[in-house]
Amino acid sequence: MARLSIQNLSKTYPNGVKALDNVSLEISNGMFGLLGPNGAGKSSLMRTLATLQEADSGSAFLNDLDILNNPTDLRKVLGYLPQEFGVYPRITAAQLLDHVAILKGVSNKKERKDLVDFLLQKVNLYDKRNKSVKGFSGGMKQRVGIAQALIGNPQLIIVDEPTAGLDPGERNRFHNLLADVGENVVVILSTHIVDDVRELCSNMAIMNHGEIVYAGTPVAVLDELKGKVWVKTITRDEVEVYKTQHHVISDKMVAGQPQIHILSDNHPGDGFNPVEPNLEDVFFTKINPAVKA
Incomplete structure (x- = not known):
């Protein structure tokens, strides 16, 4: 071995x-x-x-x-x-x-x-x-x-x-x-x-x-984020606004519209839904020094 x-x-x-x-x-x-x-x-x-x-x-x-x-x-x-x-x-x-x-x-x-x-x-x-x-x-x-x-x-x-x-x-x-x-x-x-x-x-x-x-x-680090990742589909001109209000982990286009994932210990309200964390969430959380899991 x-x-x-x-x-x-x-x-x-x-x-x-x-x-x-x-x-x-x-x-x-x-x-x-x-x-x-x-x-x-x-x-x-x-x-x-x-x-x-x-x-x-x-x-x-x-x-x-x-x-x-x-x-x-x-x-x-x-x-x-x-x-x-x-x-x-x-x-x-x-x-x-x-x-x-x-x-x-x-x-x-x-x-x-x-x-x-x-x-x-x-x-x-x-x-x-x-x-x-x-x-x-x-x-x-x-x-x-x-x-x-x-x-x-x-x-x-x-x-x-x-x-x-x-x-x-x-x-x-x-x-x-x-x-x-x-x-x-x-x-x-x-x-x-x-x-x-x-x-x-x-x-x-x-x-x-x-x-x-x-x-x-991968399993352990995904467990760290369980219950802390939230998703919302927004308009393009809202992306920067949300980045000032939340810990935005990532934003990407889904079916032509921006979809953001944010990190929050509590439900952020405002139309956000909980989402099962994936390794992409882990990746962006760990490399973004402003966001701590």
Whole structure:
């Protein structure tokens, strides 16, 4: 059973941006969701754990392996799918995976072919193995990305914004694949898409401005908001007025009209109705410093 322990990680870039601010997390095997808006520090944390950049201070251990001080050893047990998975456009899926397998130290040609065939079948691309990757859809490229991340029996798999740009069908297939591979290893799913975390992860953290603002289970944090979230459909010119009168968590268009969710311990009256809190409510509550659950 793999376990990832992150203690007091901090990172400030030369331009003064504090990307990681004393980040601590304990993550066991399975799917772990890291949720946050763009610019929250998620990619900085993923890049640090993937040994692509150094932290200024703190520690990170995968079981007994000191990640920050032994990057080469970590890379041997790491599967990484970055936000932008670059592919060599003029080679086939099989050639691409074969190349990555060589880079990961699989030197035996037959062993490598068996591994590539197995992974292509696992990501449902075996019948496309001899097709050029440049002709693949976004979802197919992501599946190639997951296949390369699985080479070498990784203990830690990091996927950064994996479903951005995928159509609903590709997204569902990708979710099923992630859930399948995530049973015996640590899989960190970094995303700003709330549904990804709700559907896949039994544990999660929410990050904002380089800090962890919540860590725990989706169920526990939803319980925090029970009975405190209220909904009302209003007109467009009322949105700003309501924001001055209530703790508005979110406003979005529903059937062409703005619908607001507010946070209140008591019934706010004024035509508001109670609503069962969802992870989107949690997300906006936790990243909005003016609103405390």
